[in-house]
Amino acid sequence: MKFPETPALQRVRLVVRAWCTEFSPPGAVVVGCSGGADSTALVAGCRAEGLTVRAVAVDHGLQVGSADVAAEAAARAETFGATAVVVRAEVAGPGGTEAAARRARQAALREAAGGRPVLLGHTLDDQAETVLLGLGRGAGAGSLQAMAAWSEPWGRPLLGIRRADTLAACADLGIEPWADPHNVDPRFARVRVRNEVLPLLEDVLQGGVAEALARTARRLREDEDVLGALADELLARARRxxxxxxxxxxxxxxxxxxxxxxxxxxxxxxxxxxxxxxxxxxxxxxxxxxxxxxxxxxxxxxxxxxxxxxxxxxxxxxxxxxxxxxxxxxxxxxxxxxxxxxx
Structure with a gap:
């Protein structure tokens, strides 16, 4: 497929290229593909940059029509030149549906990856929301550092761009991505942070809040890398x-x-x-x-x-x-x- 050269798609390609330059993945990667804008744009960006992609659509069976959504996500990835598969992951265990679904999804992606890097479509907006949620819980620096661009086997090339970029990229591709109803359900704290808290902060502080929170996460991660290494040395001395x-x-x-x-x-x-x-x-x-x-x-x-x-x-x-x-x-x-x- 020939990808259009639009500003939004170019931004997606550039962050994918930068991620590959920094972390040097092998030629083949797995992309977790929900059919939403972020993962769809990620598959397109990876293929446009010449990566061999296996798209994995995970069906939890939690919503009516979820199997159709997963099948459509896989089929769309194939139009980009990726291979694709749909896997079913049963949701069970403690911590509520959201946490259990995340564990099931991660386990399914690990198994499907077979040791290859698994790329996820988290954006700068997701990073900012994660930092705010951590602040609300009184979390320490280890949690406020939020999501890493690379933490084996998980890679997140899109942390440097906004959700608006992935939506625009899908529009440029002539695609209407799937909109997960859970993402607008106010019963979930993350949804209220996304739709109420962040917009209010952006208004009160006159913009730039999401980017500032993402910078905070990056700086804390840099600090945490040093502190973590020193703590490992201390633990090695203390072990008996x-x-x-x-x-x-x-x-x-x-x-x-x-x-x-x-x-x-x-x-x-x-x-x-x-x-x-x-x-x-x-x-x-x-x-x-x-x-x-x-x-x-x-x-x-x-x-x-x-x-x-x-x-x-x-x-x-x-x-x-x-x-x-x-x-x-x-x-x-x-x-x-x-x-x-x-x-």
């Missing part, structure tokens, strides 16, 4: 098998210590969902007074041996350990007494 040494951690700056603790807890199978939980574990290191174990969440089904119990973080003999407690609170794998309080 499956435990970590409290004294080694205690002497580190709080920003590094808490990052190291979070990485260690996740490595031990814990799902740390709140800042309060992380601070409570940090208190086991720097404010030790003989306090009890800190309850931790965990991904469901990861520790069937707990029999419906829970994970906890405890301190004993100067080290922190993640252990299992039964449903009634009895320790399953704590054999030694806890540390006495410090004087």
């Amino acid at each position: 098998g499956s435990t970590v040494d409290a004294e080694t951690l205690a002497g580190a700056p709080v920003a590094l210590r808490r990052r190291a603790l979070l990485a260690w807890l996740r490595d031990r199978g814990a799902d740390v969902r709140t800042d309060a939980t992380l601070r409570a574990v940090d208190d086991l290191v720097v404010r030790w007074r003989g306090q009890g174990a800190v309850a931790l969440a965990e991904p469901p089904g990861t520790r069937p041996e707990l029999g419906g119990g829970r994970l906890v973080a405890v301190r004993r003999r100067g080290k922190l350990e993640v252990a299992g407690h039964s449903r009634d609170g009895r320790p399953l794998d704590l054999l030694d007494p806890l540390d006495p309080p410090e004087n």
Whole structure:
């Protein structure tokens, strides 16, 4: 297919070209293709730049006619010169429909990719919305850095352009993209941020808010890369098998210590969902007074041996350990007494 040389399509091509120059993907990529404007423009931009594209349309079966939408998205990708496939992904698990659908979609795309990069159609607008949602939750820098242009296997070439560019690119191609009804449903927080909060901020601050939020995310990511590397070094020094040494951690700056603790807890199978939980574990290191174990969440089904119990973080003999407690609170794998309080 010969692609028209319009300003919008040129902007899409330029960000795809820049992404390829920076991250040097192999000749073949997978593009998650919903049929919406962003993913449709991404497929077109990748093909216009000469990439071999396999478009994967994921059907969750959550809406009437979803199979037809997926089939049309795949067929349209083929008109651009891509190969295309439709896969069905069942939505199940905790966290609500939106989170469960995202997990199912990611798993389906990983499987279909077979180790190739998976490109997603997130734009600068999506990045700005993600930063605002993180601010509203009181998230730290790790969350406010938002989405990365490359985080294996996920690539996001369109983070440098606006949603209006992808809509214009589709119009230039003579395409009316699919409009997901979920994207206008005010029950979802992201939809209200998109349609109410961001426009209000743009009006009050006289424009440029989305771009400023995206710049904030980029700067935080640059900072986080450095802090993350230093925290990894700290964690390596503090590790004692499956435990970590409290004294080694205690002497580190709080920003590094808490990052190291979070990485260690996740490595031990814990799902740390709140800042309060992380601070409570940090208190086991720097404010030790003989306090009890800190309850931790965990991904469901990861520790069937707990029999419906829970994970906890405890301190004993100067080290922190993640252990299992039964449903009634009895320790399953704590054999030694806890540390006495410090004087």
